[in-house]
Amino acid sequence: MPKKRRRQEAGIDGAEEVQPAAASPAFSKKGWKSVQLDFELMKEFETAGGLYIEEADPDEVGVQYGGATEVPAVEKRRKRTKKKHQDKEDLSKVNERLKQELEDLRKKTQVQEEELAASDLSAWAEFELHPKLLVGLARQKFRTPTPVQARCLAPALRQRKDVVGAAETGSGKTLAFGLPILHHTLSSLPSADTPAAEDGPRALVLLPTRELAVQVQAHLNAVAQGSPVHTECLVGGMSTQKQKRLLRRKPAVVVGTPGRVYALLGLGEEVDKCQWLREGLKCLRHLVLDEADRLVESGHFKELDKILELVYSSVARPQQLQTFVFSATLTLDPRAQRGEEAGKVDALMSRLRFREKRAVFTVDLSKEPQSSKEEKEELPRRAKLPETLRFKELMCSGDKEKEPLLAVWLLRRFRWGLPVRAQAGGYAARVSAELQQNVEPEGGRVILFVNAISYVQRLSSVLALLLESPSASKVLSKVRMQGGKQSAPPGRTVDVLDLHSKMRQKDRLKRIERFRKLKDAVLVCTDIAARGLDVPDVSAVLHFQAPRGSEVFVHRSGRTARAGREGQSIAFVAPGDVEHWRRVYQAVGIAKEDTEAVEVFAEEISAAKEAARLAAELEKKVHQTSKQSSEQNWLKRAAREAELMLDEDQEEDLVRAAAPRKALWGLFQQLQARLRQPPRRSGAARLTKRERLAIARRGR
Numbered sequence: 237m238p239k240k241r242r243r244q245e246a247g248i249d250g251a252e253e254v255q256p257a258a259a260s261p262a263f264s265k266k267g268w269k270s271v272q273l274d275f276e277l278m279k280e281f282e283t284a285g286g287l288y289i290e291e292a293d294p295d296e297v298g299v300q301y302g303g304a305t306e307v308p309a310v311e312k313r314r315k316r317t318k319k320k321h322q323d324k325e326d327l328s329k330v331n332e333r334l335k336q337e338l339e340d341l342r343k344k345t346q347v348q349e350e351e352l353a354a355s356d357l358s359a360w361a362e363f364e365l366h367p368k369l370l371v372g373l374a375r376q377k378f379r380t381p382t383p384v385q386a387r388c389l390a391p392a393l394r395q396r397k398d399v400v401g402a403a404e405t406g407s408g409k410t411l412a413f414g415l416p417i418l419h420h421t422l423s424s425l426p427s428a429d430t431p432a433a434e435d436g437p438r439a440l441v442l443l444p445t446r447e448l449a450v451q452v453q454a455h456l457n458a459v460a461q462g463s464p465v466h467t468e469c470l471v472g473g474m475s476t477q478k479q480k481r482l483l484r485r486k487p488a489v490v491v492g493t494p495g496r497v498y499a500l501l502g503l504g505e506e507v508d509k510c511q512w513l514r515e516g517l518k519c520l521r522h523l524v525l526d527e528a529d530r531l532v533e534s535g536h537f538k539e540l541d542k543i544l545e546l547v548y549s550s551v552a553r554p555q556q557l558q559t560f561v562f563s564a565t566l567t568l569d570p571r572a573q574r575g576e577e578a579g580k581v582d583a584l585m586s587r588l589r590f591r592e593k594r595a596v597f598t599v600d601l602s603k604e605p606q607s608s609k610e611e612k613e614e615l616p617r618r619a620k621l622p623e624t625l626r627f628k629e630l631m632c633s634g635d636k637e638k639e640p641l642l643a644v645w646l647l648r649r650f651r652w653g654l655p656v657r658a659q660a661g662g663y664a665a666r667v668s669a670e671l672q673q674n675v676e677p678e679g680g681r682v683i684l685f686v687n688a689i690s691y692v693q694r695l696s697s698v699l700a701l702l703l704e705s706p707s708a709s710k711v712l713s714k715v716r717m718q719g720g721k722q723s724a725p726p727g728r729t730v731d732v733l734d735l736h737s738k739m740r741q742k743d744r745l746k747r748i749e750r751f752r753k754l755k756d757a758v759l760v761c762t763d764i765a766a767r768g769l770d771v772p773d774v775s776a777v778l779h780f781q782a783p784r785g786s787e788v789f790v791h792r793s794g795r796t797a798r799a800g801r802e803g804q805s806i807a808f809v810a811p812g813d814v815e816h817w818r819r820v821y822q823a824v825g826i827a828k829e830d831t832e833a834v835e836v837f838a839e840e841i842s843a844a845k846e847a848a849r850l851a852a853e854l855e856k857k858v859h860q861t862s863k864q865s866s867e868q869n870w871l872k873r874a875a876r877e878a879e880l881m882l883d884e885d886q887e888e889d890l891v892r893a894a895a896p897r898k899a900l901w902g903l904f905q906q907l908q909a910r911l912r913q914p915p916r917r918s919g920a921a922r923l924t925k926r927e928r929l930a931i932a933r934r935g936r
């Protein structure tokens with residue numbers, strides 16, 4: 237099987253229910269060929285850890301390759317080669333190859349399992365988890381349960397209690413409910429080869445956002461890899477047909493957002509019902525509401541309510557239905573919540589049919605885990621924030637100063653470093669002066685939150701130029717810059733990525749995946765990324781615009797300082813924001829003395845102001861010029877098609893329109909010169925690279 241995902245139309249059983257995608261003109265026009273794959277073999281292949289095989293959607297093919305005239309030459313060549321290759325390959329060969337790779341995987345897994353058997357998993361012993369899960373935990377290198385897991389596993393596993401849990405962001409809540417579900421499902425199987433969910437799913441996990449659902453699915457599948465328990469994900473923004481086909485794999489765990497689950501249960505107006513899912517609700521043993529307080533927010537509540545109604549009327553053994561409700565902000569003071577959202581959590585709780593056996597708890601990592609005897613029935617009204625999170629503030633004289641200060645912060649971290657404060661004495665004095673300032677880490681992954689999609693788009697372009705990100709070439713290519721080659725920036729390559737809800741679902745997921753893999757990157761996003769997004773080692777979260785409420789602040793900040801790591805939450809505070817921030821801090825229990833001010837020097841501000849001004853001007857002009865140029869192109873094309881000559885005035889207009897492009901190149905070079913010259917404090921020599929390294933080593 238090639239490393240790349242195989243996109244094959246699998247004409248698997250049930251074709252009467254689903255229109256084969258290959259019948260679509262988009263497929264036949266592109267010369268794609270339908271092959272019959274052995275569905276059971278595919279399932280086994282994936283269970284054994286093989287790569288995912290996905291069916292192609294006609295609309296995806298259309299979008300990816302465009303119309304006949306839009307297909308780039310390289311793409312066409314690649315497609316022709318692919319077609320030739322596919323023509324040679326008949327069905328039996330595909331299945332033969334799949335079998336061979338499955339065999340190889342089996343051997344590899346066996347070796348891994350032997351290695352894993354040697355890992356120390358004694359910290360999990362008291363929970364008596366299914367051996368397959370222990371292997372999964374060892375594979376993930378999760379040697380000990382996190383406090384929230386330690387707190388939740390005993391009541392959920394042994395006593396099968398319902399659980400309402402509030403624990404800080406990044407504390408491992410997914411496995412706190414995931415492990416009991418996987419354990420109970422695996423333990424109920426007569427043998428390891430028995431299909432886990434013939435008649436219906438065993439667990440339904442509802443989450444508020446698509447990204448979260450995909451993440452939870454991946455998390456559960458990673459731990460259960462190699463077992464017959466498989467999780468599928470149902471989210472909007474992806475084809476319902478494909479998701480119905482995925483459900484034919486009969487997943488034991490279904491993870492999804494309320495909207496799509498609602499549609500596939502046949503509760504919506506469109507007829508999108510999946511019979512297996514709807515009738516299979518009778519088999520449910522676990523119901524999870526993750527990020528419960530967000531689930532009840534506008535848009536989801538009605539659908540959620542109907543899903544719950546259907547679940548309760550369908551489930552065969554209500555007394556065995558275990559309910560988990562989790563969130564980091566479940567316990568926030570309802571007065572801190574906005575208007576009509578305030579009472580909804582309580583309304584949701586009253587609609588859930590908890591059984592008598594129920595554990596309600598919060599986990600505060602600053603305290604020792606409590607014993608199960610101390611289980612509280614009341615949740616204290618306060619939010620959970622990780623101990624390892626530091627709160628900082630950048631005070632701005634007005635909204636206009638926010639961008640230059642953002643530029644200072646980012647350029648310091650990724651380009652310029654921190655300027656030295658005291659210069660008296662030699663190397664040792666400088667080093668200790670720098671140490672006293674508590675050396676900031678350099679580089680890393682940073683998430684920047686703003687409140688509007690249009691702002692994400694503009695700011696990400698400006699920051700790409702400021703940080704000389706590879707994505708800046710996308711901005712610059714819009715005007716096909718003439719007059720010289722762009723030289724590579726000195727030092728680290730910093731990627732600037734954008735993320736917002738108007739992007740296609742696939743692009744959103746790809747963007748998150750890219751951010752996960754990059755060492756140095758800035759993700760500019762709306763609050764779509766605030767909840768649950770689990771990217772390891774995000775070193776800082778920047779609240780460029782204040783969060784709308786305290787719960788959003790908790791979730792935004794929770795993208796950093798995850799799983800016991802260090803992190804910073806940095807607020808950009810203009811005079812108009814002061815009162816709002818005071819209320820946010822108060823609601824989550826952060827005292828004024830818990831926040832630190834970020835010190836910025838005058839030299840840095842003036843250099844960053846100049847850089848930010850040049851970047852903003854360049855971005856604006858690039859935008860204008862690219863708009864102008866598409867209009868000019870239209871004029872030229874229209875004239876050509878009508879076999880008309882442009883008159884002299886029109887030709888002159890075209891020449892004049894080309895002139896600003898050259899001016900843009902000059903602007904870009906000015907910006908580059910400004911960026912590559914770090915600001916100096918007057919009369920101060922900067923630290924050498926060696927000195928900075930020495931500081932970094934001692935300071936951490």
Ligand SMILES: Nc1ncnc2c1ncn2[C@@H]1O[C@H](COP(=O)(O)OP(=O)(O)OP(=O)(O)O)[C@@H](O)[C@H]1O
Pocket residue numbers: 377378379380381382385403404405406407408409410411563564767768769770772794795798799
């Ligand atoms: N036992 C463990 N040991 C080490 N790491 C773990 C363990 N359990 C989970 N993790 C890791 O901790 C990180 C956070 O886990 P998870 O996403 O479940 O947190 P969360 O509490 O749901 O956060 P949020 O409230 O932000 O959604 C993940 O990267 C996960 O892989």
